[in-house]
Amino acid sequence: MIEKKFRIKNKLGIHARPAGQLVKVATRFKSAIYISRNGNEVNAKSIMGVLMLEAGHGSEVIIRINGEDEFSALEAIEELIDKRQFDEE
Amino acid sequence: MTEQIEKPFITVEELYQKSQQRVALSILNNTASFSRKIRERELHRPGLAMSGFVDVFTFWRVQIMGNTEIGYLTTLPPDERRRSLETVLGFELPCVIITNNHTPPGELLEVANKHGITLFSTPLDTTTVTHHLSEYLETVFAEKTIIHGALVDVYGVGMLITGEPAVGKSELALDLIERGHQLVADDVVQITRLGMNRLEGAPTGRIKHYMEIRGLGIINIRSMFGIRAIRGKKVISVVVHLEKFTEDRDYERIGIDGKFREILGVQVPLVELPILPGKNITVIAEVIATNQKMRDLGENSAEDFNKNLINAMKDQENG
Numbered sequence A: 001m002i003e004k005k006f007r008i009k010n011k012l013g014i015h016a017r018p019a020g021q022l023v024k025v026a027t028r029f030k031s032a033i034y035i036s037r038n039g040n041e042v043n044a045k046s047i048m049g050v051l052m053l054e055a056g057h058g059s060e061v062i063i064r065i066n067g068e069d070e071f072s073a074l075e076a077i078e079e080l081i082d083k084r085q086f087d088e089e
Numbered sequence B: 001m002t003e004q005i006e007k008p009f010i011t012v013e014e015l016y017q018k019s020q021q022r023v024a025l026s027i028l029n030n031t032a033s034f035s036r037k038i039r040e041r042e043l044h045r046p047g048l049a050m051s052g053f054v055d056v057f058t059f060w061r062v063q064i065m066g067n068t069e070i071g072y073l074t075t076l077p078p079d080e081r082r083r084s085l086e087t088v089l090g091f092e093l094p095c096v097i098i099t100n101n102h103t104p105p106g107e108l109l110e111v112a113n114k115h116g117i118t119l120f121s122t123p124l125d126t127t128t129v130t131h132h133l134s135e136y137l138e139t140v141f142a143e144k145t146i147i148h149g150a151l152v153d154v155y156g157v158g159m160l161i162t163g164e165p166a167v168g169k170s171e172l173a174l175d176l177i178e179r180g181h182q183l184v185a186d187d188v189v190q191i192t193r194l195g196m197n198r199l200e201g202a203p204t205g206r207i208k209h210y211m212e213i214r215g216l217g218i219i220n221i222r223s224m225f226g227i228r229a230i231r232g233k234k235v236i237s238v239v240v241h242l243e244k245f246t247e248d249r250d251y252e253r254i255g256i257d258g259k260f261r262e263i264l265g266v267q268v269p270l271v272e273l274p275i276l277p278g279k280n281i282t283v284i285a286e287v288i289a290t291n292q293k294m295r296d297l298g299e300n301s302a303e304d305f306n307k308n309l310i311n312a313m314k315d316q317e318n319g
Helices: A016-027 A047-052 A070-083 B012-018 B067-075 B078-089 B106-115 B126-141 B169-178 B221-225 B281-296 B301-317
Strands: A002-007 A032-037 A040-043 A060-066 B062-065 B095-098 B118-121 B144-154 B157-163 B182-194 B198-203 B210-213 B217-220 B234-244 B259-263 B266-275
Touching (some): A002 A070, A016 A047, A016 A070, A016 B301, A040 A047, B067 B078, B106 B118, B144 B169, B144 B281, B157 B281, B169 B182, B169 B221, B182 B210, B198 B266, B234 B259
Parallel strands (some): B062 B095, B095 B118, B157 B234, B234 B266
Antiparallel strands (some): A002 A060, A032 A040, B144 B157, B182 B198, B210 B217
């Protein structure tokens, strides 16, 4: 199992579109993927779960992954959250 | 999947019969030109041609003679009147409609009979006749296409169900009928574009309200479910495309960036629905219809939700 903290940098935070992107990336992998904020952990493959976190600009989330392809999953999520910032400013 | 139908025409006889309710035509002389074909929706007033200018005379259109034309004829001496009418009726006109119940001058009847042209009369004025006939002819000559699928009226929303053969289009339509919705057409839907962006779907000919259910055969929806289960035509508001679920395909999860399918140049909202065993597609179809109705009324669940969420996150950030 691996875990990593992320800071949300795009201006609007994880609203519907970024949540959709995250779920899309997460569902590509076999591993169980979770995302948590302020101690609330939800399945990163569930749209409504991810939206429930209300992770706005500057907030901190933890991604926890467990499974055979956990490293490549983390890499893909890093790419989306840190490098691409959900393709938003 | 779509194919263009050959450019249509109607005969003068069809025009006469099918426009009865709109313009109440009566035959003044005979049915000599009943078999002539009308191929354009535009009408023409032959006033200028009667005065001798025939260079751009659109004689192949339905000709309307109103106050102007009849009034002009009465100002001419008989021999000139005859010459004027010979000029116009010498062309191969489909027919002439005289408005306001005008009594045609004797020469008009004579010359029309000589050239085998049917004269009609109507009690309506020229503007009204033009309006109603144009509307009728527009539906006749509108762009048409045929699409394989089922068209069902779900809560007043015209839903076109498409998908590969045997994916369950007819079964979904049948299930919707069972729940009180109305079948417009199954398997073959004839689609007509009205105006700029309205698409109307209807069944074609003999297969009207019959349905083929695999493993059972052809059933008659009208006899089986009654008159309340069917509908003659319906404007299409949403396309539901059924497809077998595949792992490597992304399906819509949010519903903010809508998808569309183009039919006859019109963009129709599209929902792609993966089929999975045990999933109640009928209930989802009803929700799609309701959601579409809300969107048409300016209410978008996904967008509203997102707006509230973004505001809440901003409030948090600001303290």
